[in-house]
Amino acid sequence: MNIGELSRLTGLPVKTIRYYSDVGLVPEAERSHAGYRRYDHGSIMRLEFVRTLRELGLDLATIRRVLERRADLGEVAAAHAAALGTQIRVLRLRRAALRAVAERDATPADLERLARIAQASAAERQRIIDEFFDSIFSGIADSSESREFTAGLRSVSADLPDEPTDEQVDAWIELAEMLRAPDFRERLREMGRRSFAPDARRIVPTDPAGLQWFIGLVADAQDRGTPSPEAAVDEVMARWAAAAGRTDDAALRREVADAIELSIEPRAERYWQLMAVINGWPPIPATMHRWAWFLDALRATLPA
Template sequence: MMIGQLAASTGLSVRTLRFYADAGVLPAQGRTTSGYRLFGPDAVARARLIRTLRELGVGLDDIRRVLGAEASLTEVAAEHVRALDAQIRVLRLQRAVLRAFIGSTDPEELRRMTDLTNLTAAQRRQIVDDYLDAVFGDSPSVVADKLAMGAPELPDDPTPDQVAAWVEIAKLLRDPDFVATSRRMAERARAEGPEPDVAQFEVGKAVGELASPAARAGVDPASPDALAIVERLEALGPTPSEDRTCIADRIEAFTDRRVGRYWTLVGIINGWTPNQAPDDIIDTWEWYARALRAHP
C-alpha cells in the first residue's frame, strides 16, 4: 500500500509516517516507479504499535530495539516504567520545593532548597554520617547509634514542610558551632562513664511529671514550692554523690535547644507523632537546673 492508504488505515498523518520511515522504525518495502514508498501488509500493525509507544513516551531508539527483536516489548516497558518513576520523583521534589519557597523573596533560599533536595538519598545520608563522624569519631556511643537509627529519610513525595525541614537539618548539621557543641556533649558523656542505672531513668521520668507543670505554670525556681519538687525528685533516686550545683552543671551541659530542634525536624520528615514537644522538654530541664542552683 502507498503512504496515503497507510495513513487512512492508521489515523496517522502522512507527515508522521514519513518521519517514522525516515527514522528507520517503519521501513518501506519498496517504491513505485514514481518514487513513492510502498508498505507491506504488516505496516498497519507496526505503525499502530509505534504510535502507542510514542504516546507512552517511549523513545525511537527503544522502539527500534523492539521492532528489531533486540529487546522484548516487556523489557522496554519495564525500563520505561523505571525511567518514569525517576522522573516522577524529580517532579514531586520540584513541586514540593516550589511550594515550600512560596512566600519567600530570597532567591538564594530557592537555590539552597533545590541543591539539597536534588541530592540522592545516599548523599543526604552522607550529611548525617559526616556529622556523626565529626562528633563521635570511631568511639562507640549509644547517642550516635540513636542518631544513626533515627536519621531523616526524605520521602519520594515530600510535603513542603518536609522539604523545609530537610533544608534546615542540613544547615544545622553543617554548622561548625553546632558540631563543636555536640562534640563537647559527646566528650563529657564519655568522660562520665557508663550509662546511668534504672533508678536514674525513673528520676528523669519524674522530672517530666513534676517539674514540667511547674515550668509551664511559671513557678519561681527559687521558691519553696520549687524546693519541694527538688526534694521529692531526690527522694526517688539514689543518695546524690554530688551537690545540686554539679547536677545543674550536667543538665545544662546536655541541654541545647538546637538538639531539640533537630529531633523536631526529623519527626516532621519521618512522619513521627511526638509525645511531647522538644522545647517543652528543654523548658522543663532548664527550670529544674535553675531550681537546683537556687537551693544548693
C-alpha cells in the same frame, strides 16, 4: 482513508504521520493509482500505539523492535518504567534543592551545594553525619560511657528510601544544613565536654529511658495544672530526688537547673525529629518547651 483524514482522526500532524510511514513504523495499507498513501483501520490502531509509546518516552528504534516482535513489550515497559523511576527520583531531589534555595537568600554556590546534598548517596549521607560527630566528640574525655553514648548516636543513619517523599527529601536537606552550623557544633561540643569530663556529675539522665521518665514527670505536672509552677517543681523534684537517692535541697536544684540549661538546644531535638521523618519512624514530639518551662519554674524556687 488518505493521510489528511488520518491526521484529523488521530490529531497527529500530517508531517509526523508521513515520517512514521517513511521509517516503516506505520506503513500505509496501499497506494492509490495516483501514488497517494491510503490507510485503513489497522493503521489508526498502529499509529495510536506508536504515539502512546512515544509519549511514554520510548525511542523510535525500540518501538520498531516492539512492532517487529523483536522485543517483548512487557520487558521493554519494565525497563523503561525503571528508568523513569530513576529520573523521577532525580527530579524530585532537584526540586527539593530548588525549594530550599527559594526559601532563603541563596547564591549560585548555595544552589550547587544544596543540589549535591539532595542527591547524596547513602555513603555520602553517612560521611556527612560521621564528620559532624567527629567534630563534636574529638578530644572529649574517653571513657566507656562516652564511647557507648557516641556509638549509639553514630549507629543511626539517614536511610532515605529509594523513592523518598518530598517531606523526606526536605528533611534530609534541612538536617545536612543544620549539621554544618558552627554554633550548633560548638554548643554540642560544650555539652559533651561538660557531660563526659572526669569529674562530671550527670544530674539529669542522658539515656533515652531516663530522659523519657524525667520529661514525663515534667509533662504530667505541667499538663495537670498544679496550683503553681513552684508546686510542680516541688512535686517533680521530690519524685526525682527519691529515685536518685538524693535530698531535694537548694544545692541539688542548682545542679539540676545548670544541667537543664546546658541541655536546652532545640536543634538537638530537631535532629531526631528530622531523622524520624527521613527513616519513616513515628513522629517525635517536641519537648524543649517543657524543659524551658520547668527551668524557669525551678530557677524561681532558688534563693537569690
